[in-house]
Amino acid sequence: MTLKAMLRQQPEVFDRLARHWHRVTGAEIVALDAAGEWIAGSGPYSSADSGGLPDDWHEWLAQASFDQGTAIFEQGSIRVAPVRFQDVPAGYLVAVGEAPPDLLRWSAESLVATVAAQQSLQDVSDELTRVKSQLEMVSGLTRQLGSTPDLVSVLRAMLAEIRQFFGAGEALMILEQDGDLTHISAGGEDRRWPPWRQAYGRLQTARPLALHNDPASLHEFWPEAPADLTNMLVLCLPLADSAQAALVLANKEAGFKAEDGDLLGAASGQLAAILDAARSTQQMLRQARLQREYEIAAEIQTSLLPRGFPEIPGVEFAVAALPAPEVGGDFFDFIPLADDSLAIVLGGVEARGVPAAVMTVLVRAIVRMETSYGHSPQRVVARANQILVHDLQHAEASVTALVAYFDPNELSLTYASAGRVPGLWWRAEKATFELLQATAPALGGPASDPEGERTLQLEPGDFVILVSDGITQAKSPDQQVFGAERLGRALLSRAGGTAGDLVQSVLSELRAFRRDAPWADDLTMVVLRIKPSVALQEPRPEPVEEFALPANLHSLESISQRVTRVCRSLPDLPPAPISEDFVYLIELAVSEICTNLIEHAYQMAGGEIRGSLTPLENGIQIDLYDDGESFDPAAVPDPTLAQGSPNEGGYGLHIVRQIMDKVEYQAHTPKGNHWRLIKYLPSADPARKELKRHGDKPTDR
Amino acid sequence: MEISQRIVDEKTCVISLNGTLNARSADRVKEAFREAVGKGMRRVVLDLGQVPFIDSSGLAALVSGLKTLNEKGGSLKLASLQSQADLLFKLTMFDKVFEIYPDADQAIQSYTP
Numbered sequence: 081m082t083l084k085a086m087l088r089q090q091p092e093v094f095d096r097l098a099r100h101w102h103r104v105t106g107a108e109i110v111a112l113d114a115a116g117e118w119i120a121g122s123g124p125y126s127s128a129d130s131g132g133l134p135d136d137w138h139e140w141l142a143q144a145s146f147d148q149g150t151a152i153f154e155q156g157s158i159r160v161a162p163v164r165f166q167d168v169p170a171g172y173l174v175a176v177g178e179a180p181p182d183l184l185r186w187s188a189e190s191l192v193a194t195v196a197a198q199q200s201l202q203d204v205s206d207e208l209t210r211v212k213s214q215l216e217m218v219s220g221l222t223r224q225l226g227s228t229p230d231l232v233s234v235l236r237a238m239l240a241e242i243r244q245f246f247g248a249g250e251a252l253m254i255l256e257q258d259g260d261l262t263h264i265s266a267g268g269e270d271r272r273w274p275p276w277r278q279a280y281g282r283l284q285t286a287r288p289l290a291l292h293n294d295p296a297s298l299h300e301f302w303p304e305a306p307a308d309l310t311n312m313l314v315l316c317l318p319l320a321d322s323a324q325a326a327l328v329l330a331n332k333e334a335g336f337k338a339e340d341g342d343l344l345g346a347a348s349g350q351l352a353a354i355l356d357a358a359r360s361t362q363q364m365l366r367q368a369r370l371q372r373e374y375e376i377a378a379e380i381q382t383s384l385l386p387r388g389f390p391e392i393p394g395v396e397f398a399v400a401a402l403p404a405p406e407v408g409g410d411f412f413d414f415i416p417l418a419d420d421s422l423a424i425v426l427g428g429v430e431a432r433g434v435p436a437a438v439m440t441v442l443v444r445a446i447v448r449m450e451t452s453y454g455h456s457p458q459r460v461v462a463r464a465n466q467i468l469v470h471d472l473q474h475a476e477a478s479v480t481a482l483v484a485y486f487d488p489n490e491l492s493l494t495y496a497s498a499g500r501v502p503g504l505w506w507r508a509e510k511a512t513f514e515l516l517q518a519t520a521p522a523l524g525g526p527a528s529d530p531e532g533e534r535t536l537q538l539e540p541g542d543f544v545i546l547v548s549d550g551i552t553q554a555k556s557p558d559q560q561v562f563g564a565e566r567l568g569r570a571l572l573s574r575a576g577g578t579a580g581d582l583v584q585s586v587l588s589e590l591r592a593f594r595r596d597a598p599w600a601d602d603l604t605m606v607v608l609r610i611k612p613s614v615a616l617q618e619p620r621p622e623p624v625e626e627f628a629l630p631a632n633l634h635s636l637e638s639i640s641q642r643v644t645r646v647c648r649s650l651p652d653l654p655p656a657p658i659s660e661d662f663v664y665l666i667e668l669a670v671s672e673i674c675t676n677l678i679e680h681a682y683q684m685a686g687g688e689i690r691g692s693l694t695p696l697e698n699g700i701q702i703d704l705y706d707d708g709e710s711f712d713p714a715a716v717p718d719p720t721l722a723q724g725s726p727n728e729g730g731y732g733l734h735i736v737r738q739i740m741d742k743v744e745y746q747a748h749t750p751k752g753n754h755w756r757l758i759k760y761l762p763s764a765d766p767a768r769k770e771l772k773r774h775g776d777k778p779t780d781r
Numbered sequence: 782m783e784i785s786q787r788i789v790d791e792k793t794c795v796i797s798l799n800g801t802l803n804a805r806s807a808d809r810v811k812e813a814f815r816e817a818v819g820k821g822m823r824r825v826v827l828d829l830g831q832v833p834f835i836d837s838s839g840l841a842a843l844v845s846g847l848k849t850l851n852e853k854g855g856s857l858k859l860a861s862l863q864s865q866a867d868l869l870f871k872l873t874m875f876d877k878v879f880e881i882y883p884d885a886d887q888a889i890q891s892y893t894p
Binding site for chain 1: 801803804805834836837838840841864865868869872873
């Protein structure tokens with residue numbers, strides 16, 4: 081991050097520094113960006129056009145040498161300390177007036193430390209806010225759907241109508257559906273009705289209609305009936321899908337007449353129809369609500385799946401993530417770590433539907449946060465357990481999670497696994513599988529053992545496959561379980577295949593095994609494969625030249641010099657003049673991109689261009705990073721070159737795409753917006769016609 | 782970037798560049814064209830013999846010069862392209878836009894019928 085970006089985000093940090101500075105030294109302080117442009121200042125330097133700094137400021141700054149990184153450059157009463165952020169020049173802090181150099185150096189360092197600390201705090205709280213607002217969305221929508229009128233209030237209104245119509249003192253409805261009894265009463269609200277289940281059984285025998293006008297016969301029919309019931313009319317209503325209802329009218333002052341019974345009996349068909357309609361509406365609403373909840377939860381889960389695979393030379397990844405028809409509880413994640421390592425996370429929440437989805441979001445966020453602190457896998461798992469133990473015990477949910485750190489330089493995989501996440505390690509040399517063991521109980525249990533992590537030393541040709549329970553527990557129509565052994569067998573026949581082959585062979589074995597058995601669970605698997613030694617004998621390409629330069633046009637020449645120097649030292653460079661064209665084309669492409677960065681990404685307002693030059697086995701790779709505005713390369717049209725009236729600009733990117741074999745752009749990577757350019761040596765690809773010196777334009781690739 | 786000018790007659794001159802022609806030097810080259818036109822020059826030969834590197838910003842400056850001269854009924858011709866610059870002109874098909882001569886003298890001769 082540049083100093084300018086830091087101070088734009090947190091201007092108060094500089095203000096505070098300037099205040100203290102003035103109080104302690106009586107002098108003023110100015111912040112400049114890496115190109116020497118004013119960012120902020122105190123006292124007379126508090127605006128960009130304030131004078132006081134030498135006129136030849138830029139040249140003077142360019143000559144200043146900061147080899148030691150923290151050295152102070154002095155001229156007259158001006159002292160300059162470079163500000164570095166993660167070892168990259170971010171700008172300068174300038175003291176005007178008498179001030180101890182050590183204090184200035186210390187100020188520059190603490191400025192960066194303060195900003196960095198607040199930034200990482202901000203990152204964590206951003207992640208939490210994101211998770212929280214997603215959860216709020218789910219519960220908000222669910223609440224809204226839940227506010228539709230329910231069956232009970234429909235029935236209560238119906239019952240009140242009937243009671244009034246018949247002039248009964250009290251009315252009661254007993255509804256049995258799916259084994260549950262519901263009672264709704266109207267009139268005599270304070271009454272405690274006797275146990276319903278017994279009463280209901282007896283009332284059922286009254287089908288379809290019973291009329292009791294004296295208390296003695298009434299209590300003979302229904303012994304638990306309240307003592308003050310004097311008369312009663314009972315109607316049983318058979319409903320659709322074997323649900324049943326009984327309607328009881330009681331305590332009519334004048335007693336029930338036979339006509340009352342006839343009337344109620346005649347209306348029974350209509351009453352049953354109304355009840356059925358109300359019930360099915362209710363059911364539809366419930367179903368719609370569930371469906372919507374599933375959709376929302378599935379959306380959340382999909383939105384959290386990692387986009388794209390990590391790219392590590394010599395290593396392959398393949399993933400299959402097939403969510404269950406409803407919402408499953410599987411989750412997986414790739415998290416790049418600070419030291420080139422990669423965290424691979426796979427787990428599952430035991431509890432299906434919406435609560436599981438919410439829990440996966442939570443676990444995933446916690447694991448992301450904990451890895452960002454640089455904790456070991458075991459500690460990440462232990463911390464996740466500490467955070468979740470209370471909620472999990474409440475929710476009666478169980479969570480398994482495997483957290484593995486892959487170090488691509490050592491080819492080592494260190495993992496901790498809470499609960500058993502099925503995993504196999506194929507050791508190519510021994511041609512055997514090893515099972516990955518759980519190192520701790522599932523999350524929500526007792527704290528895990530601090531020693532509980534394992535490191536696998538992978539070799540070329542090895543692979544590790546992690547799968548969710550849904551795969552090992554998959555059942556065939558005759559109730560056989562797929563199991564880890566069958567998984568191993570499926571992999572064995574393709575053990576030399578690519579990561580993608582391995583995933584496919586498991587999926588096809590699983591299809592054959594399950595035949596038409598209903599598909600109930602999430603299926604998730606992640607394969608990490610070390611390519612066989614052919615590829616690995618090649619050392620991983622390392623950059624031979626790295627630079628961080630101010631984003632101004634003065635830097636173009638310096639960048640060009642570096643590019644030509646590295647290009648000319650490529651081992652398999654063909655003889656001149658082919659080599660000279662090759663070098664020129666690369667210099668041209670880099671110049672085009674850098675000019676674009678300076679003029680468009682940074683709008684000529686300074687900033688920084690970082691880059692690295694990496695010789696490949698058969699060519700060169702150039703990586704360029706900036707912190708300016710990002711853009712959409714696809715939105716840049718190729719210029720049309722109408723004869724006689726050519727445009728004055730817009731050729732840059734077009735030229736780059738013509739020249740280079742690979743042109744990739746990715747906005748907002750952790751290192752900034754990223755351009756990657758690759759060009760292969762003319763001799764390396766005999767099938768490809770090198771640009772003819774006096775020919776036509778090359779084919780666009 | 783060094784820019785020098787040799788006057789051939791009251792309407793003809795040779796502008797010679799020495800150095801890299803990129804975004805940094807492009808504005809000064811454009812300015813040189815405007816100055817020449819301001820002094821009444823209508824036949825301008827641009828000698829690129831000492832320009833080892835041109836990029837698209839440099840090309841844009843040449844297009845700007847071409848337009849400046851065309852507006853006044855004049856013309857711009859290029860001379861002594863180095864081999865890499867030649868490559869760029871082919872790549873961008875600017876070799877169809879500009880008249881290009883092996884050296885400045887031949888470019889000047891092309892003005893005399």
